[in-house]
Amino acid sequence: MLYREAGQFKTTYAADQQLFPIRQDRIGLLLLLAVAFVGVPVLASEYWFSAILIPFLIFSLAALGLNILTGYAGQLSLGTAAFMAVGAYAAYNFQLRVEGIPILVSFICAGLTAAAVGILFGLPSLRIKGFYLAVATLAAQFFIVWCLTKFPWLSNHSSSGVISAQDIVIMGFNFDTPVSKYLLVLAIVSVMALAAKNLVRSSTGRAWMAVRDMDVAASVIGIKLMPTKLLAFAVSSFYCGVAGALYAFCYLGSVEPDGFSLDMSFKILFMIIIGGVGSILGCFLGAAFILLLPIFLDFTLPGVAELFGLPFSNATVSHIQILIFGALIMFFLIVEPHGLARLWQIAKEKLRLWPFPH
Amino acid sequence: MSKKIGDVILDLQNISLRFGGVKALTDISFNVREHEIRAIIGPNGAGKSSMLNVINGVYHPQEGKIFWRGKERKRMEPHMAAQQNIARTFQNIALFKGMSVLDNIMTGRMTKMKANFIEHALWFGRAKSEELAHRRKVEEVIDFLEIQHIRKTPVGRLPYGLQKRVELGRALAAEPSMLLLDEPMAGMNVEEKQDMCRFILDVNDQFGTTIVLIEHDMGVVMDISDRVVVLDYGKKIGDGEPEEVKNNEEVIKAYLGAGH
Numbered sequence: 001m002l003y004r005e006a007g008q009f010k011t012t013y014a015a016d017q018q019l020f021p022i023r024q025d026r027i028g029l030l031l032l033l034a035v036a037f038v039g040v041p042v043l044a045s046e047y048w049f050s051a052i053l054i055p056f057l058i059f060s061l062a063a064l065g066l067n068i069l070t071g072y073a074g075q076l077s078l079g080t081a082a083f084m085a086v087g088a089y090a091a092y093n094f095q096l097r098v099e100g101i102p103i104l105v106s107f108i109c110a111g112l113t114a115a116a117v118g119i120l121f122g123l124p125s126l127r128i129k130g131f132y133l134a135v136a137t138l139a140a141q142f143f144i145v146w147c148l149t150k151f152p153w154l155s156n157h158s159s160s161g162v163i164s165a166q167d168i169v170i171m172g173f174n175f176d177t178p179v180s181k182y183l184l185v186l187a188i189v190s191v192m193a194l195a196a197k198n199l200v201r202s203s204t205g206r207a208w209m210a211v212r213d214m215d216v217a218a219s220v221i222g223i224k225l226m227p228t229k230l231l232a233f234a235v236s237s238f239y240c241g242v243a244g245a246l247y248a249f250c251y252l253g254s255v256e257p258d259g260f261s262l263d264m265s266f267k268i269l270f271m272i273i274i275g276g277v278g279s280i281l282g283c284f285l286g287a288a289f290i291l292l293l294p295i296f297l298d299f300t301l302p303g304v305a306e307l308f309g310l311p312f313s314n315a316t317v318s319h320i321q322i323l324i325f326g327a328l329i330m331f332f333l334i335v336e337p338h339g340l341a342r343l344w345q346i347a348k349e350k351l352r353l354w355p356f357p358h
Numbered sequence: 359m360s361k362k363i364g365d366v367i368l369d370l371q372n373i374s375l376r377f378g379g380v381k382a383l384t385d386i387s388f389n390v391r392e393h394e395i396r397a398i399i400g401p402n403g404a405g406k407s408s409m410l411n412v413i414n415g416v417y418h419p420q421e422g423k424i425f426w427r428g429k430e431r432k433r434m435e436p437h438m439a440a441q442q443n444i445a446r447t448f449q450n451i452a453l454f455k456g457m458s459v460l461d462n463i464m465t466g467r468m469t470k471m472k473a474n475f476i477e478h479a480l481w482f483g484r485a486k487s488e489e490l491a492h493r494r495k496v497e498e499v500i501d502f503l504e505i506q507h508i509r510k511t512p513v514g515r516l517p518y519g520l521q522k523r524v525e526l527g528r529a530l531a532a533e534p535s536m537l538l539l540d541e542p543m544a545g546m547n548v549e550e551k552q553d554m555c556r557f558i559l560d561v562n563d564q565f566g567t568t569i570v571l572i573e574h575d576m577g578v579v580m581d582i583s584d585r586v587v588v589l590d591y592g593k594k595i596g597d598g599e600p601e602e603v604k605n606n607e608e609v610i611k612a613y614l615g616a617g618h
Contacts (some may be wrong), residue, residue, distance in 0.1 A: 013497075017490070059546065196479075198480065198485075199479045200477055202473070202475075203464070203467075203471045203488075203489075205478075206457070206464055207452055207465070209457050209469060210454050212454075212464050214453070214454055216452065217454070219436040220436045221437075222439075224437050235475070288421055291610045
């Protein structure tokens with residue numbers, strides 16, 4: 001009943017093409033932002049910020065980057081974590097070596113460095129597609145991690161390539177508490193999510209989707225395949241690079257090259273598959289699912305076991321947790337192969353017609 | 359119907375195309391005049407689609423010359439055909455399945471949009487105004503093809519006939535001076551065919567678009583085209599007005615078989 005668009009008439013194309021054409025969506029998003037920016041900082045505990053909310057936002061951003069490349073432009077990549085590593089190490093080096101550079105500028109430069117590396121490893125996409133391209137991006141994954149351990153200059157000659165992120169100071173304010181870091185990350189992620197949404201609804205996004213869906217037809221229409229694909233690699237890597245910088249500066253504090261492993265790339269890939277390939281909302285849903293579900297199971301399983309009087313050891317609980325996690329992934333993929341975002345969309349369509357079936 | 363047929367705008371001279379040892383096209387010459395509807399017919403495997411692919415730069419013939427508006431055309435890539443205002447549809451529908459009808463047709467105007475991706479990301483400067491201006495043009499195409507009711511539907515969900523119509527819309531959105539249609543009526547029922555014929559004739563009539571089409575339905579071809587080229591085994595066996603072609607001995611032989 002609440003979710004109806006009846007009576008909301010669009011009389012201009014501008015009104016029809018706005019980001020959220022349905023009024024309830026706009027109100028909902030504003031409420032969500034208000035809660036995230038005001039409500040959460042007041043209510044949540046330190047543990048929530050540093051163990052749940054900050055990594056959730058950072059992985060959402062990385063998933064956003066991968067989704068631009070894989071979901072919108074159709075180029076499968078397994079190098080996400082490597083591009084994040086480039087971002088993290090680039091931000092560290094810009095802070096270290098450029099005198100007086102503002103931290104936000106370092107983050108942007110980190111993104112740009114990752115974008116440049118992304119373009120380089122995107123070059124094979126001009127000749128190969130699909131799984132073969134995924135294997136080519138795997139090269140990025142291994143090569144970049146190898147580079148970061150091999151050349152000590154990149155980690156300022158620290159042992160085994162570990163870097164400790166510098167303090168985050170913006171206009172004299174030191175972002176050293178979890179709350180302030182959370183707000184910084186939230187602000188950056190919000191702005192970049194908005195930019196991504198704008199990109200994919202414009203002709204840049206349409207060019208990406210055209211290349212994804214039918215590249216021959218796209219080129220006949222006048223879309224140049226090479227710049228379009230490389231732009232997707234660049235923008236995607238930019239997002240991953242910034243996510244990597246935030247991962248080092250706002251989440252862990254110190255990172256090592258091996259932390260950005262293939263495992264992490266796969267984790268982000270699973271996020272977009274579960275969340276919804278080709279959906280901005282899906283990145284957030286997927287990140288929430290992959291990151292929060294294990295924590296949730298951690299909390300609830302011992303309680304459930306106790307309830308039934310089952311003598312579970314800690315090891316058993318963690319095995320069962322993995323089992324349930326896997327089963328849930330399969331369940332969601334079978335119920336809706338297009339991900340949680342699609343489920344949400346179907347729910348909305350149903351709500352609009354409720355209580356009528358059609 | 360009194361329409362003005364203009365000068366030759368596309369002239370193909372002695373085109374030969376080979377794929378390894380397979381000769382797809384052998385020494386084919388014909389021309390297309392402005393504002394006419396030019397049909398290419400022939401049995402399966404005659405090289406009709408290859409011919410279209412040569413015209414818009416997907417294939418590069420080994421021999422022969424192509425003159426576009428009096429100038430010899432160098433080797434070109436498909437996206438350059440779009441810049442020269444040549445649009446096309448495909449035999450197997452080549453729509454962008456994940457996008458809505460509106461977005462599909464908007465892609466047809468891609469070459470006319472100038473804003474870069476930074477403007478798009480920030481929704482700043484030309485990005486917004488361009489989007490609205492082109493939306494207006496696209497809505498005209500949507501009105502013309504009578505598909506207003508499905509503009510927000512993902513094309514994957516549409517029936518075949520409508521998908522063909524959306525594909526025509528995407529080509530029309532580019533406001534092409536020449537439109538290449540590869541079997542626009544294949545697999546359609548009579549009613550859908552009539553609609554499609556009407557749209558093709560209207561496009562030709564209202565916008566003066568030159569049309570080159572491949573079609574198997576001889577009734578349609580003979581009714582709507584001004585001149586017909588007949589190919590068989592990669593060679594040209596007939597060329598002329600529908601009446602002429604219909605009575606051409608060789609054409610009859612190719613279609614009915616030599617034994618009859």
